[in-house]
Amino acid sequence: MIHPWFERPSPRVLAHRGLIPADADGIAENSFAAVAAAHAAGAAYIESDCHLTADGEVVLFHDADLSRVIGDPRPVSQVPLAELERLMAGIGGLISLRQALEAFPDVRFNLDIKSEAAAVPVGRIVAPHAERVLLASFSDVRRRTALEAADRFGRGMRPATSAGTATIGRVVSAMAMRSRPLVRRALAxxxxxxxxxRQGAVRIVSPRLIDAAHACGVEVHVWTVNDPLHMARLLDLGVDGLVTDRADVALREVAKRR
Incomplete structure (x- = not known):
């Protein structure tokens, strides 16, 4: 049975941390304005990141601290929601996970859980919206913790999910051994x-990987792809999704193929 997150036709364009329009000035990634811009451009899928504030609210924010985005060295986990809202007010506005799910009810979210503390709160918040959420994390432990929380607080449907780093490593090893049974076991x-x-010198995405994943009913999404020629080449290869900072460009590239 196909999870509802995947019911729209592929290839999919996943707006990476929303969209900052080319003519925008002073808009931060993962801000309310960036999510709204991706939605306005026609992105049905938005990729974002989850951290927990000092007072326990899940917010869309990539980095563990505020240095790069705001110039404040404090960790997100030490800043209360209200203060973070004030700090983000001039650069597109803070958006919490609850706000994102409520304000954009027709968007499917791809959520990367960035901290252990955020895993259970994320699972609890997305549980009523499981049909339009995919949970991801570099950590398979965080990912599974969030999925289990979504199960506990949900209504019988689990969010979709993508593989963490350890799982991807097992898939790559199984591919090197040319063992389809081991690939299938890794992707269960x-x-x-x-x-x-690519990861350093190691090529990850190949026709063999795509075929093996598809044989297991698993899609392949590639990040972070911003060049139109690169997008076209990967789509020709048969990937199912592009994670991109330029969702507007990728949507035009995908439209050419429909």
Missing amino acids: GVDALQVPE
Whole structure:
């Protein structure tokens, strides 16, 4: 049975941390304005990141601290929601996970859980929206913790999920051994492989990987792809999704193929 997150036709464009329009000035990634811009551009899928504030609210924010985005060295986990809202007010506005799910009811979210503390709260918040959420994390432990929380607080449907780093490592090893049974075992319970095309000297995405994943009913999404020629080449290869900072460009590239 196909999870509802995947019911829209592929290839999918996943707006990476929303969209900052080319003519925008002073808008931060993962801000309310960036999510709204991705939605306005026609992105049905938005990829974002989850951290927990000092007072226990899940917010869309990539980094563990505020240094790069705001110039404040404090960790997100030490800043209360109200203060973070004030700090983000001039650069697109803070958006919490609850706000994102409520304000954009037709968007499917791809959520990367960035901290252990956020895993259970994320699972609890997304539980009523499981049909339009995919949970991801580099940590398979965090990912599974969030899925289990969604099960506990949900209504019978679990969010979709993508493989963590350890699972991807097992898939790559199984591919090197040319063992389809080991690939299938590694991908059990996983809906998508979300991977870079290469990791250092190691090529991850190949026709063999795509075929093996598809044989297991698993999609392949590649990050982070911003060049139109690169997008076209990966789509020709048969990938199912592009995670991109330029969702507007990728949507035009995908539209050419429909």
